[in-house]
Amino acid sequence: MSTTPASKSCVSCGRTIEWRKKWERDWESVKYCSDACRRAKVSDVDRALEAAILELLDARSAGATICPSEAAKRVAGVDDEAGWRALMEPARxxxxxxxxxxxxxxxQRGRPVDPSTAKGPIRIRRRR
Structure with a gap:
């Protein structure tokens, strides 16, 4: 009897990829949750958003949170409203x-949530 392999995260969007029978032969090589993520890949802007999130959290006290919009504004520029709004989903x-x-x-509401299924406003904090 075989066991189901552990789930993994998409390298592009970070959502959880659940094991499927059709991937049985090549589960080790599955990296993306969808064709859209396979096409999108991780760009320099995505890496800049990751760095901005970590920098903002480093500047805060332990346990403090940030909104993804703060990272988006840092990367796009606070004055570029259309630019930072376009970066909100990439920041998530x-x-x-x-x-x-x-x-x-x-x-959400101060409690950790699964980011793959979270709907609505989120906050980000250092792992406790």
Missing amino acids: RAARRLVASGDVEVT
Whole structure:
């Protein structure tokens, strides 16, 4: 009897990839949750958002949180409203990747949540 392999995170969006029977032969090589993520990959802007999240958290006291919009504004520039708003979903993806790497956790109402399924406003803090 075989056991189901552990789930893993998409390298592009950070969402959880659940094992599927069709991936049985090549589960080790599965990196992306969808064709859209395979095409998108991780860009320099995505890496800049990850760095901005970590820098903002480093500047705060232990246990303090940030909003993804703060990282988006730092990368796009506070005065560029259309630019930072366009970076909101990439900032959420960056937060999910950082959760997968163990650096941060995503919270809602002060409690950690699964970033793959979180809907609505989120906050990001260093992992406790």
